[in-house]
Amino acid sequence: MTLYAEYRHLGRMDYSEALELQRNEFRRLSEGNAPEGCAGTIFTVEHPDVYTIGKHGNENNLLVDEEVLRNMGARLFRTDRGGDITFHGEGQIVGYPVLNLALVNMGLRQYIFTLEQAVIDTLARYGTESGRSEGASGVWTGGNVAGKGPLRKVCAIGVRASRYITMHGFALNVTTDLHRFEVINPCGFTDRGVTSMQRELGYAPDIDEVRVKVVTRLAQLLGAECRMMTK
Numbered sequence: 117m118t119l120y121a122e123y124r125h126l127g128r129m130d131y132s133e134a135l136e137l138q139r140n141e142f143r144r145l146s147e148g149n150a151p152e153g154c155a156g157t158i159f160t161v162e163h164p165d166v167y168t169i170g171k172h173g174n175e176n177n178l179l180v181d182e183e184v185l186r187n188m189g190a191r192l193f194r195t196d197r198g199g200d201i202t203f204h205g206e207g208q209i210v211g212y213p214v215l216n217l218a219l220v221n222m223g224l225r226q227y228i229f230t231l232e233q234a235v236i237d238t239l240a241r242y243g244t245e246s247g248r249s250e251g252a253s254g255v256w257t258g259g260n261v262a263g264k265g266p267l268r269k270v271c272a273i274g275v276r277a278s279r280y281i282t283m284h285g286f287a288l289n290v291t292t293d294l295h296r297f298e299v300i301n302p303c304g305f306t307d308r309g310v311t312s313m314q315r316e317l318g319y320a321p322d323i324d325e326v327r328v329k330v331v332t333r334l335a336q337l338l339g340a341e342c343r344m345m346t347k
Contacts, residue, residue, distance in 0.1 A: 117153045119219065120341035123331055126161040131168065131193050131204065134161050134212065138283050141214040145281050155340050156215035156281070160327055163204040165190035167300060170274055173200040177301040184299065197284035199253065199274030200304035207291030207312070209327050213334065218280045220338045228253060228273060231286050234334035235271045238288075241329060244316045246270060254303065255288075257316060268309035269302065270316065288330065289313065291320045 126134060141157050144150055167190060169175065177200055182192050190205075204210055217227055232248055235255045239246045245262040246255050253274070259267025271288040289312035297310045314320045335342035 118341060119153050119155055119339060120343050121155045121213070121215065121335050121338060122157040122345045123335070123342050124157055124159050124345045125327065126159055128162050128164065131163050131166045131191070131195075134159065134163070134210075135195070138212050138214050142278075142281055142283055145214065145216050146279055150216075155219040155338065156213065157345075158331055158334065158342070159212040159214065160331060161210050161212065162206060162208065163210060165203070165205040165296065166193055167191070167201060167203050168193045168195050168197075169201045170195065170197045170199040172198070174304060177201045177304050178299070179301065180299045188296075188299075190296070195284070197274040197276045199272065201300050202272045202274070202287060202303055203292075203296045203300065204287055205292060205296055207289070207293065207314075207323065209286075209288040209290055209323065209330065211285045211288070211331070211334070213282060213285050215282050215338070216280060217277065217282060220340065222338075224275070224277050224282075227277075227282065228275060230337045231273055231275070231334065232271075234330055234337055235286060235288055237333050238326065238330040239270065239313070242313065242317060242321060242326075244270075244313065252303070252305070252308075254286075256308075257311060258309070266309050268311040269305075270311050270313065272303055288326070290323045290326055 255271035
């Protein structure tokens with residue numbers, strides 16, 4: 117049996133609409149309605165400006181009230197993923213792998229490690245050294261990770277798993293407006309920075325190219341083929 121993951125790029129889509137697509141795929145996998153060998157779907161999307169807070173997130177990490185966010189043209193969404201508060205917007209690759217971990221033979225901890233590794237490997241292809249920071253999920257550069265400047269996060273990770281099936285995923289800053297993070301304590305941290313590929317590289321990489329590279333690498337690490345699908 118050939119193991120594969122479907123890949124669907126959703127383009128620009130509201131957070132709530134993308135969440136509903138994840139839930140539909142979760143139901144498909146939970147009910148055993150996926151084709152033989154299909155481990156699930158990797159969705160990628162770019163959201164209009166939105167701040168999301170995980171189910172155990174601290175509301176105090178939002179440093180302004182919601183009216184300020186509305187005046188910025190942004191929304192606030194409370195969701196059921198892990199992690200604290202983060203920002204999604206233009207120039208960011210948001211990945212939502214909805215996968216059956218039993219099929220890819222992974223536990224949740226190894227799966228999160230795999231998400232991080234796919235991003236680390238992709239950044240390395242652009243000459244950016246990155247890695248993990250003990251006690252914090254996501255992908256980081258600087259500090260004790262890469263040794264250049266303060267510790268700063270380039271990719272946030274926040275997932276949920278139920279009955280071995282995942283939802284939510286990662287948010288990789290490519291050309292993201294980093295000023296949007298100034299109204300929050302990103303992921304609950306007050307002593308660490310946020311960065312983007314553009315800031316680290318000194319130029320804006322092609323976001324479509326980065327997107328394909330990170331999804332392809334993720335599928336490889338999952339031991340699955342990546343099958344491009346239409347919406």
